[in-house]
Amino acid sequence: MAHKVVIQVENLSKYYRLKTSQPNQAKAEQGLWALREVGFSLAAGEALGIVGKNGSGKSTLLKLLAKITQPTTGTIRLKGTVSALLELGTGFHQDLNGYENILLNGAILGMKPAQVKARLDEIVAFAEVASVLYEPIKHYSSGMQQRLAFAVAAHLQADIVLIDEVLAVGDWAFQQRCTQKMKAMRQEGKTLLVVSHDLALLRNNCPKAILLEAGRIQTHDTTENVIRQYLQPSSPTPSQVVALHHFARQPQVLQEIVLDTLAFSAPHYRPQDAFGLYFSLRAVADKPFEQLLLGLDVLDGYGNRLFHLSNFFVGQPTITHQANQIYGFELPQLGLKPGRYHCYLYLEANGVLQDWITENIYFDVLEGNIYGFEPANGVKGMFQPPFQFLTRVPAAVFTPSSASPNA
Structure with missing residues (x-):
């Protein structure tokens, strides 16, 4: 029925x-x-x-x-x-x-x-x-x-x-x-x-x-x-080089050196794909820039920060900027569920926050999963981490020294 x-x-x-901002404009x-x-x-x-x-x-x-x-x-x-x-x-x-x-x-x-x-x-x-x-x-x-x-x-x-x-x-x-x-x-x-x-x-x-x-x-x-x-990408694809000079900045930045251009490694991704985001800098002031600290935040559609990357985490806190140098973050496997994700980029130099962009940088993750499981959308959750499932675990894991911290 x-x-x-x-x-x-x-x-x-x-x-x-x-509303028009020009009161004397013709009444079109x-x-x-x-x-x-x-x-x-x-x-x-x-x-x-x-x-x-x-x-x-x-x-x-x-x-x-x-x-x-x-x-x-x-x-x-x-x-x-x-x-x-x-x-x-x-x-x-x-x-x-x-x-x-x-x-x-x-x-x-x-x-x-x-x-x-x-x-x-x-x-x-x-x-x-x-x-x-x-x-x-x-x-x-x-x-x-x-x-x-x-x-x-x-x-x-x-x-x-x-x-x-x-x-x-x-x-x-x-x-x-x-x-x-x-x-x-x-x-x-x-x-x-x-x-x-x-x-x-x-x-x-x-x-x-x-x-x-x-x-x-x-x-x-x-x-x-x-x-x-x-989730199919729309034009222009994010793999194209994007000039960042017209992007809105956070008000507290100094901008003696700025984020200049940006490119993704692919027009879109699947969870199992490698990920790359690359960018160049432009010196505005005529001075050396040392102790570069470059950061990338990846956020979901609600503004929740999923992860944060920085050169500081991998033992590179003393970078000195060289003209025409290109920087970037790479992940061997993205591991995010399908959806649209937003990026925040920030730059410190000489101990001062120089640039910080929080708008209009995004990438799309299409259907798929890192495990090759079918159907492609059958894996639930925000992240898809690599893992192993064991069928022959040594009995020693149950000894008191390896007991769960929650016990």
Whole structure:
């Protein structure tokens, strides 16, 4: 028996007018189409993932569905109540306490206070906010607010739940509870739309997904096929030499010597591939530069630092810069799960922070794993370290001298 359609989107577009910085400029209309002719439908109990780069229209789509903003053209038909987890703090009154905000959200969904109170203990326990329940929301940490927002949406009687990067805040244990609860919500007949850079989350919770590019749907298919297309590199490829002079810098840098050009060893990688990032420096001041300290941070889509590399770690803390010299970091095997990763580069010289770039340097990791395991995406986790499995371990490992430190 087919489930009833609860979300019907047809030819949905959103146009934003942009202000000109020149008041005497001719009155030519300037603006941005955040969404163009988007259409899809969802039935009760279905979950749809939404994938795309920053600025592709993902959050705009959820705001339109939540009726926070109105479409320029097109129609949205929703059957049932809607709960939205969008920007941090959305749906909460910052001067009310946690208990009052739970009642407020229930009232917005058309629930009576007695119905909300019947689920209060479950909400508070899930969000882990019992100790601050009667404190104003504005005193909550970002993690507390996000946990409470998810708990409210998951436990109250919304028919449609819109989720925008819900797992960007929260520890691993809370993320696992969210994943389990999302599966339970689908079984209860709730319909989910999920925006996330966590591709594993989408794989586990959304059978189908759409890929947005420049406000348009490029692909509407199984989540696996959509992710595969999303991870394909776009032009220009990051293996090309990139001039760094126009990249934004952190304000505290001296810039007597700067990061000048950059290149990756390949246009994209798989987990089993070797990785290389190379760069040159340009001296701005006419002076010697000694004690070069070069650093590379690799971060995931949430801004979590996965690892940090520096020449200092490998016994090279006394480098003196030579003109036309090229530097670089290499890994014999990358070992990261498929996804997009961002790089921070920094440079110290003569004991002073000279340059630090934290934007627009990224690389893509495509499907695969270092073990040759099939299917290629069958290996879970953020990292894929090389390891050995032993079948003939000496009995001496169980002697007291080799006992576990946790014993």
